[in-house]
Amino acid sequence: MDIDDTSLGATLRTWRGRVTPAAAGLPDGRARRATGLRREDLAELSDISVDYVVRLEQGRATTPSAQVVAALARALQLSDAERDHLYRLAHVVPPGDTEIDDRLPVGLQRLVGRMGDTTAAAVFAADWQLIWWNRGWVALLGDPADREPHRRNFARDTFPVDDTGPYLSHWPVTSLAQQTVELAVVSDLRRATGLYPASARLRRLVGDLTAGNARFAELWATAAIGTHPEDRKVVEHPSAGPITVDCDVMLAGQTEQKVVVLSADEGSDDEARLRRALGAG
Incomplete structure (x- = not known):
């Protein structure tokens, strides 16, 4: 055989x-x-x-x-x-994976650090907690450092539990059906519970969303599964105006960290506006 x-x-x-x-x-x-x-x-x-x-x-x-x-x-x-x-x-959770890993592997640090000056990039942990971002992300979407750490979370942004507004500054509304994003985020969190079954942070997040957001509770109860398709978003930048960007989500290794990159078509008007927004041209 x-x-x-x-x-x-x-x-x-x-x-x-x-x-x-x-x-x-x-x-x-x-x-x-x-x-x-x-x-x-x-x-x-x-x-x-x-x-x-x-x-x-x-x-x-x-x-x-x-x-x-x-x-x-x-x-x-x-x-x-x-x-x-x-x-x-063997499809078994390794021992010691008790808390979600927020550390960027050296190779991933090199990769995101070498991205060009016409992209906005960020890295999210397995529970969609924002753990790294570049200057382009700040220039395009605002500085996450201005927000409380627990509010830098895309799952909380997708399933808000109060009326305090977006957790991620200027995060653009997806152009795909909202349900597609919701299903993908719920799937990500469900996979994370398998990888980090003893994570107190993840249990708290799922508990908050289940208790505070009916849509999340509905999807979580049905074990809904979804994926992250290629997407385009329109960012309303305060000085450069509306910018259509491609949003690519890539999984980085076995920790379920996610690299999110926003870029525009080469040579397009959107790329020119993106370069102005990022201070690159």
Whole structure:
């Protein structure tokens, strides 16, 4: 049977092959055709059956329990990053993911830091909390630093719970059906609860929205699912006037952080107005 070399089974085989019996504390006097652990060794160290190891490696079993994954990770002497990857391959939430990660990985910092001067960019955490923005975002939409931290949240903006107005300054109304955005945001929060099941911040957000916004409560109760399509928005800038921008939402890694980039068609009047708004031309 051919197995994708990034699958759970193939990954287990690869990691099993790199652990020596001596490193695992096993006697090395038995005849071996390979330097790594045998399936029997991994089964013994993990306290599972050899048949189950075979089925995992052959792709006939793909959803081991969290307890089995933990035992395999210990037996294979995985690093924290490797352990978490194994959990996710097994569709199990990794241990230690208790609070939403607001830290930008170094690679993502480089990426967003190198964006040109004709884009407005921001990064949102898994719960749509705004955690980073560039100068273009400030010039186009206003400075989020002027708002209380808990109000810099697009989920709260999509499902307001009071009459204090937008949480994100000048955030443009979507040109797509509002329901599309609502479904996508609810889906994002539901995925986040799977990734961060013990997050107090996320529980508080979902609780606030469920209690304070009937539309959110309705969608949350029905387990509604949606995605973020490509979108265009019109930003009413105080000095440059109306600017039609493309809004692209990209997921960044396994933390469910979202990079939002607003840009205009190259060579268009909107790009010229955007450059004026951003002070780039």
